[in-house]
Amino acid sequence: MIKVVFFDLDDTLIDTSKLAEIARRNAIENMIRAGMPVDFGIAYHELLELINEYGSNFNRHFDYLLRRLDLPHNPRWIAAGVIGYHNTKISHLKTVRGVKRTLLRLKEMGLKLGIITDGNPVKQWEKILRTEIEDYFDEVLISDFVGVKKPHRKIFEKALRKFEVQPGEAMMVGDRLYSDIYGAKQVGMHTVWFKYGKYANKELDYLEYADFVIRSLEEVPEIVRGLNDEEEERSDPEVHAD
Amino acid sequence: MIKVVFFDLDDTLIDTSKLAEIARRNAIENMIRAGMPVDFGIAYHELLELINEYGSNFNRHFDYLLRRLDLPHNPRWIAAGVIGYHNTKISHLKTVRGVKRTLLRLKEMGLKLGIITDGNPVKQWEKILRTEIEDYFDEVLISDFVGVKKPHRKIFEKALRKFEVQPGEAMMVGDRLYSDIYGAKQVGMHTVWFKYGKYANKELDYLEYADFVIRSLEEVPEIVRGLNDEEEERSDPEVHAD
Structure with a gap:
């Protein structure tokens, strides 16, 4: 789930x-x-x-x-x-196509949302505030504060602790196969590679760590729904048997 | 003149x-x-x-x-x-009231114009470019490049050399009695104190170095015209005798 x-x-x-x-x-x-x-x-x-x-x-x-x-x-x-x-x-300065619609849909589905990013904390917050996406997120984790850079597992572990969830209850979406996808998979999260921008054809050695590959963020809510429905069926065999 | x-x-x-x-x-x-x-x-x-x-x-x-x-x-x-x-x-970011009109009038009168300023050169140029006043000026002198700060005479002397004029042929207009007015007077320039902003009532010990005190920049062209007419009369006694 x-x-x-x-x-x-x-x-x-x-x-x-x-x-x-x-x-x-x-x-x-x-x-x-x-x-x-x-x-x-x-x-x-x-x-x-x-x-x-x-x-x-x-x-x-x-x-x-x-x-x-x-x-x-x-x-x-x-x-x-x-x-x-x-x-x-x-x-x-603009959000990627479909971002606001996707975030809104995920919130409607009752999900918690977080950002896991590297970079200068003030500059990262400047981007978040200027594009007005801050209200969608419950936590923003910036690797500088943990003293590491993605894919270091410390930042992903901290993210899980902050939300008090198990790795299997979390999903990471990112454009970098190495820092985002390999990083998140190391600690056991579900991973969605957003094949977009200048890393769309890079770091392909890490492709095996991606559970899903998408070209539009608007696919994320469907993926979450798919995973959660599947699990519901599995954990509720009577309904399944009907 | x-x-x-x-x-x-x-x-x-x-x-x-x-x-x-x-x-x-x-x-x-x-x-x-x-x-x-x-x-x-x-x-x-x-x-x-x-x-x-x-x-x-x-x-x-x-x-x-x-x-x-x-x-x-x-x-x-x-x-x-x-x-x-x-x-x-x-x-x-705005020019002071009357700046563009004043600069235009001075150019119409055939005068050369310069800026003499302290401060970070890139930041000073940013202000000049953003307010679009750069075309009025033949030279911008920034004290940082001379390794001094106003009222050091070196920056004023350099300004005179750049324009190849004698001190009596130059006028300094500024809001600071100490750095602008006392500074320019040291090398023999004509001085106009612009009594404006947060220094309007400060550094009054240096008031004696101001030849003119103005509250609007639009008075500058008249002052220049007054000085130049006076001198013309003096140097042309026949016309004066008429």
């Missing part, structure tokens, strides 16, 4: 990768408009490399971009980049 | 203090809405004290606010504060 459904945040509930791509493009365009003398393609490629090397939470991307492009330090161009990036972040 | 007019940025061209006040109020309100269990007045007062002690460019205001209020660290409340603050910053 599934009692709790956990969701990953980035690229499961919120379209983070798509947002980041648009924001980065707008940043570069704004820098060029402010006078940065570089071809768009070259600057964008260099920015992606930089993010790849330094990580997406590095806060001096635009400074370093100028260095890599052999350009002088220019706060005007950097400011233009920051403005382009932030304006996009605020106007384009 | 005035050839260049320099302006300070914060609270002269851009309504920074008013903006910061609204942004801080909205941040606290948003934190309370997100569940922070504190009275608005208490939290706001504590935030002002904190900014006073750590400076306005400190980037952990909301973290430290929770510590000072003896509350647990809560990324949700911090994120709510960040959202409230940033949304305000973007929607309320």
